[in-house]
Amino acid sequence: MSTDNLFTALSEDDQEANDRLHARLVATAVAEGLLDVAYRTLDTPVGSLLLAATDRGLVRVAFARQDHEEVLARLSAEVSPRVLAAPDRLDTVARQIEEYFDGSRTIFDLPLDFRLSRGFRREVLARLPDIGYGRTASYAAVAKAAGSPKAVRAVGTACATNPLPLVVPCHRVVRSDGSLGAYVGGAEAKEVLLGLETAA
Amino acid sequence: MWPHGIRPKFFARPDSRSPDRARLPDVSLKPFEEIVAEHGPTVLRVCRAVLGPVEAEDAWSETFLAALRAYPDLRPNSNVEAWLVTIAHRKAIDQHRIRVRVPVPTGTLPEQPTDCAEPRMRDTDLWNALRALPLKQRQAVAYHHIAGMPYAEVARIVGNSEDASRRAAADGIKTLRRIYGEGASR
Known part of the structure; x- marks a missing residue:
């Protein structure tokens, strides 16, 4: 031993x-x-x-x-x-x-804790669920809806720092020229999500 | 407001609610999940060596619950394993008091086999052998040989001298080798 x-x-x-x-x-x-x-x-x-x-x-x-x-x-x-x-x-x-x-849900029904987002960014995120499933809105349109039409860049930042992507649909915010623009999950993921929503 | 326009140092700290984000990961505590993953297995082995396989799980659970409770106040860069073993030591002492009202170390093997019901505990002989050691020896073996703590640290936790801890571990290992060796060579 x-x-x-x-x-x-x-x-x-x-x-x-x-x-x-x-x-x-x-x-x-x-x-x-x-x-x-x-x-x-x-x-x-x-x-x-x-x-x-x-x-x-x-x-x-x-x-x-x-x-x-x-x-x-x-x-x-x-x-x-x-x-x-x-x-x-x-x-x-x-x-x-x-x-x-799997295409059977178009609206998330979940309690959300927005503590990681503050100020104007949070205002922006609060508007995003207004863009319905399968639709898109431009950064400029979201800025306008949030009450600050000139804050287009800030809307971009709000989307880029969204602590709750997918559930708070920043993927539905696209460029005014119709191109998809950037996404926290990568441009490819944005394409997949928007493709999924328009196919349904 | 302050004499000479200089705020006392005490108040000079920047608002703790707006920390420098870029430096956060260096100065803040890891998610507790990482603590459990890194140290959970070692603390379990320590608890098992001190208490045996069954009571060890209660001691482990109490240790990590207490650690989770106190964790936000732990100074970053603390020796987390030493902290956990210190808590486990106290919990194990509590368990031991509950189990053995009159703790008289006998140094002889108990007659009946342990109620070692754990299916994964392959080495019943080892746990039987550990049970035969006086508590101080089991602790010294567990903290030094299993948790890998230096004897000075072991002494601090059990409250004796470095020499006494070294001796207790050596005596423990000697007995273990004898008893466990006999058991394993069957």
Whole structure:
């Protein structure tokens, strides 16, 4: 019997127990009101989406190209470091997004937490659901609707920094010349989303 | 308002609600999920070595719940593993008090097998052997050999000297080798 065997035995990992304890931690954290940010990822036709929620509602949706790890670090800094992977807490969100992608949902019915967006940007985001499913509006039109017709650039910034893309439909905001313009999820994702909505 | 127009240093801190965004990731705490992923398995092994496989899960759960509660106040760049093991140590002591009203370390193997019902706990012999150690030795073995802490840190947590911790770990390992060796060579 060598000491090595002893230490191997002592350092053996038990993934099943780790998973079980993680689930138990999430459950007690929820019960004690200590889970400030719950998150999960969801595979979709536009790649893996990070979904995060507070007790107020969905607080963040992020594309893979936005770097999920970085997004979680920001949530930890800006909302609370009490962040845990808790897929069950996002069941409804995930289901509605899946329904959106299979074409059976045109409006999201979810509590939203806009705390990551402030001021004029938030005003802009609040107008976006007015652009119906399958339609588009120009940055200029959105600026006008938000009450600041000259703030076309600011509308672009509001869309580019939308903490809740997809659910708050900044993908429906396009250029005045009809071209799609940029998108937080990448131009390709914007094309997929608008294509999906016009096909339905 | 302030003499000489200079605000006291105490008030000189910029508004904490508008932190410099670009520097945030360096100075702020990681998402707690990362703490669980990085240190959860080690803390579980420590709890198992000190308490045995069944009670370990209660101690682990209490440790991480307490850690989650206190986490926002933890200073960034703290030694998180030492922090967690310190909490686990206290929780394990509580568990141990509940379990053993009169803690008399005997140094002999218990007659009956442990109620080691965990299907994934492959090495019942090892847990039996650990159970035979006095608590101080189990702690020293767990904190030094499993959590990888220096003896000075082990001493700080258990509240004795560095030498005493080193001795406790050495004695523990010696006994473990003997008992576990016998069990494993069957």
